[in-house]
Amino acid sequence: MNSENAKIIEQSVSDSCLSLFEHYQLPLVRVDDASQAESVQLLFCGVLGFSGEQMRGTLLLATSREPLGRTSPTSDASLREWIAELANQLLGRIKNRLIPHGVTLHLSTPLVLRGLHIAPLPRAELAPYLFACDGGNVCVWFDAELTPGVDLTKMVETEGLIGEGMSTLF
Amino acid sequence: MKKILVVDDSSTVRQQVGMALQQAGYAVVEAGDGVEGLAMLEKGGISMVICDVNMPRMSGLDMLENLKRDARHANIPVVMLTTEGHPGLVERAKKAGAKGWIVKPFKAELMIAAVGKLVGA
Numbered sequence: 518m519n520s521e522n523a524k525i526i527e528q529s530v531s532d533s534c535l536s537l538f539e540h541y542q543l544p545l546v547r548v549d550d551a552s553q554a555e556s557v558q559l560l561f562c563g564v565l566g567f568s569g570e571q572m573r574g575t576l577l578l579a580t581s582r583e584p585l586g587r588t589s590p591t592s593d594a595s596l597r598e599w600i601a602e603l604a605n606q607l608l609g610r611i612k613n614r615l616i617p618h619g620v621t622l623h624l625s626t627p628l629v630l631r632g633l634h635i636a637p638l639p640r641a642e643l644a645p646y647l648f649a650c651d652g653g654n655v656c657v658w659f660d661a662e663l664t665p666g667v668d669l670t671k672m673v674e675t676e677g678l679i680g681e682g683m684s685t686l687f
Numbered sequence: 688m689k690k691i692l693v694v695d696d697s698s699t700v701r702q703q704v705g706m707a708l709q710q711a712g713y714a715v716v717e718a719g720d721g722v723e724g725l726a727m728l729e730k731g732g733i734s735m736v737i738c739d740v741n742m743p744r745m746s747g748l749d750m751l752e753n754l755k756r757d758a759r760h761a762n763i764p765v766v767m768l769t770t771e772g773h774p775g776l777v778e779r780a781k782k783a784g785a786k787g788w789i790v791k792p793f794k795a796e797l798m799i800a801a802v803g804k805l806v807g808a
Contacts (some may be wrong), residue, residue: 540792541792590699590703591699591702591703594698595699599699606791606792608770609790609791612773613770613790616772621773621775626742676774677774677777678772678773678774679772679777679788680790681770681772681790681791682790682791682792682793682794683772683790684787684790685777686787687787
């Protein structure tokens with residue numbers, strides 16, 4: 518993947534994660550040293566696959582207990598079920614941010630993994646996006662493979678795109 | 688009391704939507720995918736459907752198209768509630784007869800306003 522494409526993907530993933538948790542009143546701070554993720558104790562990991570003509574791959578969202586519990590919109594929600602929905606909402610945001618770059622993705626339904634030290638084995642060396650919040654951590658692995666020749670710097674028309682939190686009646 | 692069917696494979700989202708609707712004075716029934724959603728419709732009394740798009744077994748768009756093909760349910764307003772915002776999917780839903788589209792995470796006041804416009808208080 519060339520550096521321009523990689524930069525657009527990184528910005529989309531990072532911005533999407535920050536804005537998602539911001540929506541649930543939990544500000545995150547990006548941690549530049551992703552190697553710290555190895556020492557983070559994670560509770561659950563939500564996993565979704567995505568595919569399309571331009572890109573395919575897997576998204577993994579893992580968090581410690583605190584950020585998961587604090588973002589849950591209902592007090593009696595299952596944390597296992599909530600990480601799946603959070604991963605779904607995160608990939609939805611990334612997908613919407615990539616639409617102006619000509620990328621159309623189809624998402625799978627999420628599944629959940631549980632473990633204290635989750636370390637996926639991607640196709641190539643892949644550092645997680647690591648975020649810190651008051652009392653915990655959030656990790657995102659975005660393992661994407663671009664179709665040869667795809668240039669994300671070419672912008673496309675996005676009339677009719679509906680952003681997060683927006684609604685429209687027909 | 689108007690009864691709203693909420694169809695989503697996330698029980699947390701169903702709870703969240705259900706609480707907002709109940710606080711606004713609506714009765715709520717739930718389904719976990721399109722197949723369950725169509726089965727709930729058979730029981731009758733549904734005034735409106737709020738439906739996710741990406742779900743196992745039967746997607747929200749497939750459920751919408753099934754519902755609109757059935758004369759008994761064709762007039763029930765359907766609003767899609769999803770992480771998707773792609774214009775192609777929105778257009779497909781509109782052509783299939785959906786009345787609205789809300790992108791998660793939703794704002795309760797916007798959703799309640801949409802429900803109010805479509806089925807009244």
